Amino acid sequence: MTRALGDIVKDILVHKGAVIEDYGQCIDVLANPQIAETLAIPELTHLCLHPGTDTEDTKHLTYDSELFERFSGLFEGKGKLSQVTITPQQVSNEKVIAMLPGKITLNNAVFKHKDTGIKIISYLLLFFKYTALSDEKKEGIVQLLINESNLSTSVIEGGANAVIDVLGELTERNSKDQLEGTKHIVLQAAHKSLESIIRTELTDMIRSLNRRLNRNIERVTDYYDAMITEARLREQRKGSDDTATKTEDKINAIKTELKWKTQDLISKFALTVKTELLSAVRITSATPVFLISINRRKGVREFPISYNPILKRLDTLPCEYCFSPDKSYYICDDALHIVCKKCYSECSKCGKSFCSVCYPLGCPKCVRKLNSAEGAEALT
Numbered sequence: 162m163t164r165a166l167g168d169i170v171k172d173i174l175v176h177k178g179a180v181i182e183d184y185g186q187c188i189d190v191l192a193n194p195q196i197a198e199t200l201a202i203p204e205l206t207h208l209c210l211h212p213g214t215d216t217e218d219t220k221h222l223t224y225d226s227e228l229f230e231r232f233s234g235l236f237e238g239k240g241k242l243s244q245v246t247i248t249p250q251q252v253s254n255e256k257v258i259a260m261l262p263g264k265i266t267l268n269n270a271v272f273k274h275k276d277t278g279i280k281i282i283s284y285l286l287l288f289f290k291y292t293a294l295s296d297e298k299k300e301g302i303v304q305l306l307i308n309e310s311n312l313s314t315s316v317i318e319g320g321a322n323a324v325i326d327v328l329g330e331l332t333e334r335n336s337k338d339q340l341e342g343t344k345h346i347v348l349q350a351a352h353k354s355l356e357s358i359i360r361t362e363l364t365d366m367i368r369s370l371n372r373r374l375n376r377n378i379e380r381v382t383d384y385y386d387a388m389i390t391e392a393r394l395r396e397q398r399k400g401s402d403d404t405a406t407k408t409e410d411k412i413n414a415i416k417t418e419l420k421w422k423t424q425d426l427i428s429k430f431a432l433t434v435k436t437e438l439l440s441a442v443r444i445t446s447a448t449p450v451f452l453i454s455i456n457r458r459k460g461v462r463e464f465p466i467s468y469n470p471i472l473k474r475l476d477t478l479p480c481e482y483c484f485s486p487d488k489s490y491y492i493c494d495d496a497l498h499i500v501c502k503k504c505y506s507e508c509s510k511c512g513k514s515f516c517s518v519c520y521p522l523g524c525p526k527c528v529r530k531l532n533s534a535e536g537a538e539a540l541t
């Protein structure tokens with residue numbers, strides 16, 4: 162889903178006009194004077210994408226390296242947010258309308274196409290870096306594209322190339338220092354989506370952390386259990402009241418130590434994830450927008466879906482809770498929210514499905530029951 166640092170670096174160098182010979186983990190770079198000066202490298206450099214000791218003409222690029230810091234210089238003056246306008250795509254609206262039933266799957270509702278119009282739509286292309294830190298470290302870059310009008314998100318997989326091509330075609334460009342004028346709700350949706358993307362990215366790491374944590378806790382518990390058994394056996398052999406009290410004190414001390422050791426292990430294997438917005442591009446284009454009307458029971462809701470001129474396909478519907486793209490959606494009864502399977506989940510206690518947008522605190526039935534039980538307890 163995310164791309165390796167090396168691939169992005171290669172794309173940036175080529176985009177900025179360098180000629181590269183790609184050997185996978187290392188590349189030969191023939192840099193133009195601007196790149197050479199900004200990165201402080203000779204015009205012909207052997208660049209390795211792994212840690213190592215730099216020499217005159219061999220440089221190593223890692224997230225911690227000075228060279229990585231200098232890469233941002235290649236975009237200096239461009240600001241954190243760039244704005245581009247792209248030429249509209251030629252799209253056959255009839256073809257897209259005919260494709261709608263195959264592209265949108267609603268599990269508990271129906272929809273029909275209502276209207277089509279050309280609208281100016283803006284997308285934010287966001288580049289995030291994440292660092293997951295525990296007893297090991299994992300880093301990556303996520304490229305997220307979000308439609309600012311309806312919050313439909315897409316993860317750009319495996320190719321900044323497609324995006325760089327689009328940016329190459331731009332007809333107008335200017336820069337700003339920050340995400341000025343960006344609606345709070347857009348950034349909130351982007352962060353929620355980022356959260357679930359990173360969680361998926363880290364699935365293996367989290368699984369391995371839990372496995373190792375459990376194994377370590379088991380080992381420590383076995384060790385201290387053996388110490389307790391040993392203390393009891395020793396007491397049985399001696400058998401006076403005085404030793405019984407001493408043994409209980411000793412066992413309590415052992416139990417306390419086990420508690421501390423377990424806590425230590427939990428902190429050692431705890432995972433913290435930091436994210437950083439590297440840059441953003443607002444891409445604006447005129448594009449066809451297809452209005453659909455969604456019917457769930459007696460409720461009706463209209464929703465616009467745009468033809469995405471950057472990915473050259475129809476946008477997916479957004480899950481209005483986690484903002485991750487999914488294959489099929491559910492429509493909630495109360496407000497007709499569009500939610501993915503995860504966010505229209507069955508309550509683990511009563512088995513009833515509920516909408517996470519309407520009830521972010523959990524199943525409304527069970528939360529109410531829990532609150533009234535707590536209330537009753539507080540009164541007694």
Ligand SMILES: [Zn+2]
Nearest residue numbers: 480483501504
């Ligand atoms: Zn969701």
Ligand SMILES: [Zn+2]
Nearest residue numbers: 508511524527
């Ligand atoms: Zn419930």
Ligand SMILES: [Zn+2]
Nearest residue numbers: 493498516519
């Ligand atoms: Zn809802």
